[in-house]
Amino acid sequence: MKRLERFQTIFLIAGIGFFLLSFLGMGLAPWTTLKGLQLPEGMTARTPEEEQGREIFMQEACWHCHTQFVRPVAGESLRYGPVSTAEEHALEIPQLFGTRRVGPDLARESGKRSDDWQLAHLYNPRGTVPWSIMPAFPWMFEEKDGQLVPTDKARALVAYIQSIGRNTADQMKAANDDYRRNFVAGHAPEKSDALLERGHYLYARECSGCHGKTGNADGISAKLLVPAAANLTKIQPSAEYIYTILNTGIPGSAMPHFRDYKPEDLWAISFYVQTLSPETDIASTGSDMSSSLLERGKQQFAALCATCHGPSGAGDGPVGAALVPSPPAFTKLRPTTDHILKILETGVPGTAMVPFAQLPEEDRQALAYFVRQLSEGKVQ
Amino acid sequence: MDSDKAVVSGPLVRAYTYVALAGILVPLFFALILAAKFVWPDFLGTVAWLQFGRLRVFHTNGVIFGWLGVSFFAILNYVIPKLSNRPLLSEKLAWWTLWVLVLAMAVGLGAILGGDMQAIEYAEFPWYGDILFAAGFVMATINYLGTIFMSEEKQLYVSSWYFILGFAFTVLNYVMANTIVAYVAPGAAGAAITGLWIHNAVGLFVTPMGVGIVYFMIPIILQKPVYSHLISLIGFWTLAFFYPLGGAHHYFFSPIPWWVQVLAVPLTAVLFVVVVSVVYNWLMTLRGSWGEVASSPALTFIVTGVFAYMATCTQGPFHAFLSVQKVIHFTDWVVAHAHLALFGAFTYWNIGSLLYIWPKVTGRELVSRRMQWWAYWTMTLGFYIFYFIPLTASGLIQGYDWISGQPFAESVVQSGSFWMFRMISGILMYLGMVLFTIVLIKTACSKKGASHEAA
Numbered sequence: 001m002k003r004l005e006r007f008q009t010i011f012l013i014a015g016i017g018f019f020l021l022s023f024l025g026m027g028l029a030p031w032t033t034l035k036g037l038q039l040p041e042g043m044t045a046r047t048p049e050e051e052q053g054r055e056i057f058m059q060e061a062c063w064h065c066h067t068q069f070v071r072p073v074a075g076e077s078l079r080y081g082p083v084s085t086a087e088e089h090a091l092e093i094p095q096l097f098g099t100r101r102v103g104p105d106l107a108r109e110s111g112k113r114s115d116d117w118q119l120a121h122l123y124n125p126r127g128t129v130p131w132s133i134m135p136a137f138p139w140m141f142e143e144k145d146g147q148l149v150p151t152d153k154a155r156a157l158v159a160y161i162q163s164i165g166r167n168t169a170d171q172m173k174a175a176n177d178d179y180r181r182n183f184v185a186g187h188a189p190e191k192s193d194a195l196l197e198r199g200h201y202l203y204a205r206e207c208s209g210c211h212g213k214t215g216n217a218d219g220i221s222a223k224l225l226v227p228a229a230a231n232l233t234k235i236q237p238s239a240e241y242i243y244t245i246l247n248t249g250i251p252g253s254a255m256p257h258f259r260d261y262k263p264e265d266l267w268a269i270s271f272y273v274q275t276l277s278p279e280t281d282i283a284s285t286g287s288d289m290s291s292s293l294l295e296r297g298k299q300q301f302a303a304l305c306a307t308c309h310g311p312s313g314a315g316d317g318p319v320g321a322a323l324v325p326s327p328p329a330f331t332k333l334r335p336t337t338d339h340i341l342k343i344l345e346t347g348v349p350g351t352a353m354v355p356f357a358q359l360p361e362e363d364r365q366a367l368a369y370f371v372r373q374l375s376e377g378k379v380q
Numbered sequence: 381m382d383s384d385k386a387v388v389s390g391p392l393v394r395a396y397t398y399v400a401l402a403g404i405l406v407p408l409f410f411a412l413i414l415a416a417k418f419v420w421p422d423f424l425g426t427v428a429w430l431q432f433g434r435l436r437v438f439h440t441n442g443v444i445f446g447w448l449g450v451s452f453f454a455i456l457n458y459v460i461p462k463l464s465n466r467p468l469l470s471e472k473l474a475w476w477t478l479w480v481l482v483l484a485m486a487v488g489l490g491a492i493l494g495g496d497m498q499a500i501e502y503a504e505f506p507w508y509g510d511i512l513f514a515a516g517f518v519m520a521t522i523n524y525l526g527t528i529f530m531s532e533e534k535q536l537y538v539s540s541w542y543f544i545l546g547f548a549f550t551v552l553n554y555v556m557a558n559t560i561v562a563y564v565a566p567g568a569a570g571a572a573i574t575g576l577w578i579h580n581a582v583g584l585f586v587t588p589m590g591v592g593i594v595y596f597m598i599p600i601i602l603q604k605p606v607y608s609h610l611i612s613l614i615g616f617w618t619l620a621f622f623y624p625l626g627g628a629h630h631y632f633f634s635p636i637p638w639w640v641q642v643l644a645v646p647l648t649a650v651l652f653v654v655v656v657s658v659v660y661n662w663l664m665t666l667r668g669s670w671g672e673v674a675s676s677p678a679l680t681f682i683v684t685g686v687f688a689y690m691a692t693c694t695q696g697p698f699h700a701f702l703s704v705q706k707v708i709h710f711t712d713w714v715v716a717h718a719h720l721a722l723f724g725a726f727t728y729w730n731i732g733s734l735l736y737i738w739p740k741v742t743g744r745e746l747v748s749r750r751m752q753w754w755a756y757w758t759m760t761l762g763f764y765i766f767y768f769i770p771l772t773a774s775g776l777i778q779g780y781d782w783i784s785g786q787p788f789a790e791s792v793v794q795s796g797s798f799w800m801f802r803m804i805s806g807i808l809m810y811l812g813m814v815l816f817t818i819v820l821i822k823t824a825c826s827k828k829g830a831s832h833e834a835a
């Protein structure tokens with residue numbers, strides 16, 4: 001009788017019963033409605049390497065800072081891509097939706113960035129994204145003969161990152177290509193000190209990791225980017241050229257686009273980047289100039305360079321148009337003579353630009369001279 | 381209180397308390413490094429086992445299981461024998477439970493630092509840590525529920541309702557997370573069940589333990605009965621019924637079937653009833669005794685915790701409104717909310733309760749009331765001024781930054797100074813904890829013979 005008054009068994013039953021109620025009602029019931037989901041087209045099962053990468057993703061707790069689902073609210077589909085579906089996650093055990101975004105959502109990461117961007121980013125996020133607070137993972141890389149090489153762990157992790165949401169990668173890439181094709185720079189605002197200062201600030205915040213503080217491409221990520229980040233002290237680009245690249249990025253390289261920024265900010269960066277390379281006019285080539293040199297350069301250019309760089313140097317040659325990354329437009333930037341000579345000697349690893357070291361010294365001088373003429377008048 | 385010696389084992393309570401203190405001082409130390417990494421991400425950045433992710437998981441699991449879990453048990457080692465008017469079912473089992481839990485924490489947290497963890501929030505211990513922890517938890521459950529069930533007392537006090545509910549529920553919940561979520565349930569189904577786990581870990585483990593303890597402490601310290609039995613009943617049964625059903629609110633707008641999410645909105649909102657009834661009951665009990673509260677650090681901790689609990693659970697239902705959820709989800713706001721509950725409410729309750737119990741289990745009067753007040757004020761100012769307010773603000777900034785379509789960079793750059801504040805808060809909170817620890821240890825080491833503190 002005594003025991004009964006205490007009703008203690010009722011509370012025990014309540015504990016077990018309410019657990020079962022919640023599990024059946026809010027766990028098992030949705031589960032049964034989700035049974036038999038098919039993976040969407042393009043979402044193939046993970047390879048063993050990607051699987052290993054996912055394991056590392058879980059064990060390093062990347063999912064404590066990165067979610068993996070795009071919500072249908074808050075403009076997320078504009079920022080990240082298509083809204084997530086249950087089908088896409090049908091094989092994820094355990095699921096990695098996540099609850100906190102210190103960093104951006106990764107559900108649409110596949111193909112968004114190049115592999116070398118991802119590797120350099122893992123080695124030290126500040127090397128590609130100076131404002132980042134993501135932890136560095138230097139122990140996934142090793143020094144070999146003075147070279148920094150990713151270990152299998154780093155490669156597996158990047159393989160996994162590139163697989164997240166790969167069913168929509170083509171769609172995202174097509175949209176991006178469309179954007180690039182149709183991009184029109186529009187009018188530049190008036191250059192001002194305030195704008196230049198803002199540009200300086202944003203350059204330090206967004207670009208200095210890859211392109212270096214002074215623009216000479218000696219950032220933390222220099223050892224891992226292929227192709228290397230452009231040396232901005234040597235190219236004398238037009239503001240419009242930079243502005244366009246900032247909106248489109250350079251597919252096939254680590255160079256990202258920054259189109260989330262408002263146009264004014266991107267113009268500010270463009271103006272600032274222009275100040276990084278010394279202003280020299282066409283004449284100061286450092287070699288003796290003559291019309292015969294110019295003629296020689298023109299012939300060589302037509303013979304050796306035009307298929308890629310285009311007859312007028314606009315980067316639109318028959319072969320060049322299909323290249324990834326695409327060749328630069330010499331009509332919009334004017335590399336310094338020493339920079340051109342150096343590239344003719346070494347080529348640009350990671351791109352279709354091969355070395356022309358076998359050319360006689362004089363031809364190379366002539367080419368450099370000619371290329372610097374291609375940008376109409378004074379680049380501004 | 382004459383029967384203290386008869387039913388309560390002092391050494392047991394003290395040993396659990398020391399383990400619990402380690403369970404907060406170590407994870408909080410790592411949390412300081414964690415907070416610093418938000419400001420200087422390359423700080424200690426080349427050491428794999430001090431990587432941000434591993435430290436974050438160490439911190440969350442450490443404080444939830446090592447501090448809250450073990451300090452609850454320390455207090456239950458006192459409260460349950462008192463309520464049942466008999467010693468624990470088996471004191472030996474209680475000692476073994478402690479060693480198993482210590483081993484589980486060492487193994488589980490060690491594995492996490494070593495880079496071996498499950499991807500389930502608040503259940504990151506790898507399987508071998510899970511088994512050890514589950515073993516310890518089941519042992520504790522048998523011991524505590526066994527004690528309650530063997531009691532000869534006529535009435536079952538409201539605290540015991542909560543304890544029975546919490547233990548029975550949590551054993552099953554823990555197993556569910558570490559088996560079904562870890563190995564069986566895929567994708568959105570897995571998320572629905574993960575939501576249950578997260579929600580029920582706080583709602584049907586931490587909450588009933590804490591609420592049960594406060595239902596014991598306030599009346600016993602003030603020496604007067606609980607205001608209303610009926611309200612106790614309402615608070616208990618609404619918690620038991622509604623709380624377990626709101627788990628999907630951790631994954632709003634996710635691919636979990638929409639009907640589950642829609643249901644989760646009212647099922648979360650109704651929890652307001654739970655907290656209002658419980659807190660009303662306590663405040664009415666406290667009515668007329670505010671002088672005593674102000675003069676007792678133990679009661680001040682507990683009552684401050686009551687207000688924090690009220691605040692947390694006022695926030696909670698609002699989170700479930702989809703227009704709010706859209707903004708605050710994924711941001712620091714939620715981190716502030718979770719800390720308001722786990723630090724502001726439950727940690728304060730446990731500190732206050734330990735301050736009350738300590739003289740009884742050591743046979744010595746607490747040393748230095750001044751130091752107790754210093755502990756209270758460093759923690760309280762540190763937490764509210766430098767943690768809760770800044771992170772709530774940065775959460776809003778992050779949420780609105782993202783909605784406005786600005787570059788992601790803005791949300792991180794603009795949070796910088798708030799994260800700096802949080803680091804300062806960490807130092808203050810740590811300092812407070814150290815002071816509290818010193819009070820307990822100095823008391824235990826002081827000369828014997830002091831009478832029981834009349835609270």
Ligand code: HEM
Binds near residue numbers: 099629694695708722
């Ligand atoms: C009845 C009162 C409460 C309600 C209705 C409530 C509701 C919620 C909701 C809706 C969220 C999700 C917010 C989001 O992620 O956007 C949340 C998060 C959270 N709550 Fe509460 N809460 C309450 C009390 C508590 C208590 C008492 C605790 C601790 C014991 C707690 C701990 C947490 C934690 C740790 C999270 C973060 C979960 C995560 O993101 O991983 N809450 N709460």
